[in-house]
Amino acid sequence: MSELRGACIIGQSGGPTAVINASALGVIRTALDTSCITRVFGAANGIRGVLDDKLYDMDQEDAAELDLLKFTPSSALGSCRYKLADPDKDDTDYKRILEIFQKYDVRYFFYNGGNDSMDTCNKISKYMQKAGYECRIMGVPKTIDNDLNGTDHCPGFASAAKYIATSCAEVWQDAHVYDTGMVTVVEIMGRHAGWLAGSAALASLTGCGPDLVYLPEVDFDMEEFLADVKEIYNRTGKCMVAASEGIHYADGRFVSEAETSATDGFGHAQLGGLAVMLAERIKKETGAKVRGIELSLLQRCASHAASKTDIDEAFQAGKTAVEAAVSGTTDKMVAFQCSRDGGYKCEMVLQPLDIVANIEKKVPREWINAAGNGIEQPFIDYVLPLIQGDAAAPTEYSLPRFAKLKKIVAK
């Protein structure tokens, strides 16, 4: 494979995680150190930055500040939720992207995101191939939802899982302090896949885990739920529930949606508020003191409690993407191939973008208990190695010291 000289662009897309910037750093640092990559650009707000010709010049950033990306949550370059059209129907955006690639002689494009981002990546890659423009295009995975196909797990998931488990253990302590009854419901992100809600069960390893865990992989039944809570509450005086925001009835309606019927501006169900709603139902049913807690954005940006394993793997994913592209690879997403027997090992592999995009990987049904209100040991064995190690994130004034980038727009 002949050496391909040219500039590179790194873009970030979709919802933030605690470690997506570690992946960006993996790309940026490796690209800056690679001689055939002539310039390194960060796209402002993902693919929007390419369309708007707003590219940050990463060569002008201070190296020490860049290094802090490893411990800076959310997407430092900015994100977007922009969906590219089907190029066969409308290729306006693609022509514009090609134009910008040509303008800056971009020969490497790295896109750091989740499901939709891999779809974007895939579409751009196919378009460039068709247009005969040589550009190596690589996906770098991230998503707290852990629902990408073709990879053992996704960077960002483990840090959220660790935060969720830690918070549940702490809340358990708090919720068990009085000699009076108390039911606590913790609402956890995850619209279609229950990886995060299931991770609440890790808290049981501390002796302080939820009594009941509900994932969207199993149809929710309100009567059974209330009976389960009542049984535990009547027996022990306490009950702690962890529930995915995406739990739904057998007919597909989200539980939160069915009860509140709130929709966002586009008519989509706006999730959230589930914890409070379930808590109110329990209160009506049992008379118990209740508390609904929504972990909200906290669970995806808590870099102070990130998993070191997650940070390191996220960085490695970015690094691998650049190394693979420079070696001639294109049209692939970096993925993790892991073994857990005889100690955890994680190997970087490459997966075709086609098999990643638009498929949601869910928790296997057999990893959830038969009653659908708890998880089984294989789930724990799967997640536990991923949350190991503490971030040891740098601080200033004993508060997080995030990267402060100059973000100088390239001319």
Added chain:
Amino acid sequence: MSELRGACIIGQSGGPTAVINASALGVIRTALDTSCITRVFGAANGIRGVLDDKLYDMDQEDAAELDLLKFTPSSALGSCRYKLADPDKDDTDYKRILEIFQKYDVRYFFYNGGNDSMDTCNKISKYMQKAGYECRIMGVPKTIDNDLNGTDHCPGFASAAKYIATSCAEVWQDAHVYDTGMVTVVEIMGRHAGWLAGSAALASLTGCGPDLVYLPEVDFDMEEFLADVKEIYNRTGKCMVAASEGIHYADGRFVSEAETSATDGFGHAQLGGLAVMLAERIKKETGAKVRGIELSLLQRCASHAASKTDIDEAFQAGKTAVEAAVSGTTDKMVAFQCSRDGGYKCEMVLQPLDIVANIEKKVPREWINAAGNGIEQPFIDYVLPLIQGDAAAPTEYSLPRFAKLKKIVAK
């Protein structure tokens, strides 16, 4: 002062904090090491444990497990919200307490709690004096609300403040990631005093702080609030608000109560839900995407992010209480006297229980800006030294390793 030989009881009361157990450890460890203290009991669920003759024998606990109390949130001995009657009207409880004290030859009583607990402590102390039963009674302060009179600050406050500031900084990163508009409202505990909500402003030291901060010390005006948010949102496309759950209108009605009119079983306003409510109002007014985040129990039990200064001071407060009692002191609460000029120093002093009980210390008006929507530098200078240092809490499986006490009930 002659040596007083006898048993001691330590009880915990009121809402949990991340470090109240560090104070309990300060008491227990020091008492165990003090020869004139013959036995060390932990009251199950505060004063209720005394009334119910349910005392845990601390001598039977494993020393290493006890040490973990330094990093275990919530009240390990259990808490209560039991209010003792006025002894002049009904002395039933006091007679019972005296009976238990006599049964176990209790000569030292340490009560670890907030405002109401100091009142309990004070009433018991006065009753024992009147009854001619020699018992040295000491209050050990705790409250995340930081509203105890007679002390520079309260153990538990700083760890909550640190968690709040850290979380706000992280959420800021998340809330600024898209190129579309976004308004975030973070709801923080504190019914009458704004120490915790004000601490959100510490996040500004990271470059990622709230734009607007509302404390209960200033009457809230909905129209002004919406105008403030709109101005910032229109100018920058984002706005982050930190608000105390206890903000109220000029007529005294809590904002959350006035809008939702929810009450608890006793007819008291049930606070909470403020963030979501304010976010909805902003959405209606501006059309902005909004997010309401309630820090809920998380802020008071996040031992994984506790302040080392807070832990150390909490421990020291417990230790000092025992040392002072053994030296002949009674009827006092351990308090902090601090200086900040030329480096932070914190000295343990003793305050009469009378001046502590039933007075709520509020944020000085001049520490809040004139508009009542932000805080001034003296507030930062006050809080910042308190949050210094990381807990370095022990972990197992990279999850919190909390103390596991045997809690053997004394015969």
